[in-house]
Amino acid sequence: MLRSYSAAEVHAALGYPMLIEALREAFKRDGEPMPLRQAYEVGVNGSPARLLTMPAWIRGEALGVKLVTVFPQNAERGLGAVSSLYFLLDGETGQPRAMIDGEALTNRRTAAASALASGYLSRADSRTLLIVGTGHLTPQLVAAHRAVRPIEKVLVWGRSPQRARALADALVRQGMNAAPLVDLAEALSHADIVSCATTSADPLVKGEWLRPGTHLxxxxxxxxxMRESDDAAVSRSRVFVDTYPGALAEAGDLLQPIAAGTWSADSICGDLHELTNGAKPGRLDADEITLFKSVGAAIEDLAAASLLVSEGNPSSHARPPERGCAATKA
Structure with missing residues (x-):
């Protein structure tokens, strides 16, 4: 029987400690490489519009696909530019199991993946988190990072000071010690962890501003x-990615330094599969700068969707649906 999950149900059910562990198990195990995100132009009369698909599967257990539409002209209609749904199907029969709000699922699993990486790459005593950006994902990043590190203060920077202030105020109302800052260089001088979630096409975080021991x-x-960091930030860091194929196909933060000849793909120190199974070490000392670049992986959606459905069906806990599949190096 197909069940629908609203955004509120997704956020209520997918607590970060258990979601982070579900992603850890999903990335840890060897499995088939999943297809990269596919994009199709679907606009009419020259209007820009795209359909994105992200499928993933664990043979005999679960199948899933996320459908995303990007219609920039929707602003003229009073609608959001991005819409998303996730469909989870049974891996043995192919029968639909769940239809899930795609934006909520994406935001939860994206933040959880960042926190998973932070557990290996940030300093264990990290207490100050800087959020760069003020969109819908940023509160989730705050909550996820707080699930793995003893964050005592949250700094907020955005290109709109008003929106940065509004986000900081919202965090304060949730009981956090949060404050907006208008000078990004100054904010970076205080941060142990810097989490960027913007749509910037130009570097925001400069390598010269990063202090020793920072996790980016x-x-x-x-x-x-698109990019959020300059070449110097990448060159100064030990760089990790969510998956090699995805990062080397889509991550402007890495592809642009590669194209400029200031950095090499061979300098990537590991991906989430290698971090979670212990094949590659994470942070090596307290002074190094670490960088985690994610572009999103379909296995994250499948693991999160499977966990969501299993939480509503206790009998399914005996067979964790995220087993058997992880991102693998191309």
């Missing part, structure tokens, strides 16, 4: 034309 979490830029 780059989430927002997801095309070769």
């Amino acid at each position: 979490d780059l989430v927002g830029a997801f095309t070769p034309q």
Whole structure:
């Protein structure tokens, strides 16, 4: 029987400690490489519009696909530019099991992946988190990072000071010690973890501003034309990615330094599969700068969707649906 899950149900059910562990198990195990995100132009009369698909499967257990539409002209209609749904199907019969709000699922699993990486790459005593960006994902990043590190203060920077202030105020109302800052260089001088979730096409975080021991979490830029850090930030860091194929196809933060000849793909120190199974070490000392670049992986959606459905069906806990599949190096 097909069940629908609203955004509120997704956020209520997928607590970060258990979601982070579900992603850890999903990435840890060897499995088939999943297809990269596919994009199709679907606009009419020259209007820009795209359909994105992200499928993933665990043979005999679960299948899933996320459908995303991007219609920039929707602003003229009073509608959001991005819409998303996730469909989970049974891996043995192919029968539909769940239809899930795609934005909520994406935000939860994206933040959980960043926190998973932070557990290996940030300093264990990290207490100050800087959020760069003020969109819907940023509160989730705060909650996820707080699930793995003893965060005592949250700093917020955005290109709109008003929106940065509003986000900081919202966090304060949730009981956090949060404050907006208008000078990004100054904010970086205080941060132990920097989490960026923007749609910037130009570098925001400069390598010269990063202090020793910082962990840089780059989430927002997801095309070769976008970036949140400059070449110096990448060159100064030990760089990790969610998956090799995805990062080397879509991550402008890495592809642009590669194209400029200032950095090499051979310098990537590991992916989430290698971090979670112990094949590659994470942080090596307290002074190094670490960088995690994610562009999103379909296995994250499948693991999160499977966990969501299993939470509503206790009998399914005996067979964890995320087993048997992980991102693998191309």
